[in-house]
Amino acid sequence: MDEKHYFIAGQGFPAPALAPGLYVVATPIGNLRDITIRALETLAAAAVILCEDTRMSARLLDHYGIKGRRIALHEHNERAKADEIVGHIAAGQAIALISDAGTPLLSDPGFPLIRAMAEAGRPVFPIPGASALLSALVVAGLPTDAFAFHGFLPSKAGARGNALKALRDSRETMVFYESPRRLDDTLAAMAEIWGDRQAAVALELTKRFERVHRGSLGDLAAEFAEGDTKGEAVIVVAGASEAAAPDAADWQAELAEQMAGQPLRAAVDAVTEQFGLKRKEVYDAALRLKAQE
Numbered sequence: 001m002d003e004k005h006y007f008i009a010g011q012g013f014p015a016p017a018l019a020p021g022l023y024v025v026a027t028p029i030g031n032l033r034d035i036t037i038r039a040l041e042t043l044a045a046a047a048v049i050l051c052e053d054t055r056m057s058a059r060l061l062d063h064y065g066i067k068g069r070r071i072a073l074h075e076h077n078e079r080a081k082a083d084e085i086v087g088h089i090a091a092g093q094a095i096a097l098i099s100d101a102g103t104p105l106l107s108d109p110g111f112p113l114i115r116a117m118a119e120a121g122r123p124v125f126p127i128p129g130a131s132a133l134l135s136a137l138v139v140a141g142l143p144t145d146a147f148a149f150h151g152f153l154p155s156k157a158g159a160r161g162n163a164l165k166a167l168r169d170s171r172e173t174m175v176f177y178e179s180p181r182r183l184d185d186t187l188a189a190m191a192e193i194w195g196d197r198q199a200a201v202a203l204e205l206t207k208r209f210e211r212v213h214r215g216s217l218g219d220l221a222a223e224f225a226e227g228d229t230k231g232e233a234v235i236v237v238a239g240a241s242e243a244a245a246p247d248a249a250d251w252q253a254e255l256a257e258q259m260a261g262q263p264l265r266a267a268v269d270a271v272t273e274q275f276g277l278k279r280k281e282v283y284d285a286a287l288r289l290k291a292q293e
Helices: 036-046 054-063 077-092 111-122 134-141 156-164 181-194 217-223 249-259 264-275 279-292
Strands: 005-008 011-014 021-025 046-053 067-074 094-099 124-127 147-152 174-180 199-201 212-216 231-237
Touching: 005 036, 021 036, 021 077, 021 111, 036 094, 036 124, 046 054, 054 067, 067 199, 077 111, 077 212, 111 124, 134 174, 134 199, 134 231, 174 181, 181 217, 181 279, 199 217, 199 279, 212 217, 231 249, 249 264, 249 279
Parallel strands: 021 094, 021 124, 046 067, 046 094, 147 174
Antiparallel strands: 005 011, 174 231, 199 212, 199 231
């Protein structure tokens, strides 16, 4: 048999010819059986397979007897290689793009190449499949009607805290990827900044020791505070609930107290931030209080 075949349980299947273009192929996130027939056909037929790490991808490709040419495309070389790859596709090649696991571009390399393809007017074909993002979302037990994916948070505590503060009022369910080395610190920061929201931590999805931990952020932070966590984690967190409007008497009393000890503008800024109000509303109230003096 020639190289344009793939194999399942030792039986060979021919791979249909592909039209020229870039094929963005989702691959399993753990269980090698979580791959589509279309993905296998595409990988077997492609002139070149662009891999985030050729050694990592070898396990999947060898398992299915796919012997096509493999080239590394990762965050350190993707910008330099993009134009060259577009040129090969313009010349009539069909090229596949895969990451180490899951759907490319989701916290994985590929965006500069896709942008270069779009700018050149060349076709890009999605070959959908496994995704840690969606797998964690559907088992978390949290709303799925509106959600946002935020990838990996910054590794440094200060930057991570600022990122979490910026998301404090987001109403949709939020999904994050996290390294097992930082999982404890990230959960602790989320609990501190966001309070005791409901959340879930999914580990080793589709693998032998797959597990999902659900509970409040405080409980999860305590659970993962000790011990070594194995495997990449996906954190799913409930969005902010709609806060009740602050009582006017409360914030106006606070405004009067603030104005007694500092300039008007500083007092307005302090109350605006403390109660989450519109600055104009607080400023107008401060002017009225000032006029009463």
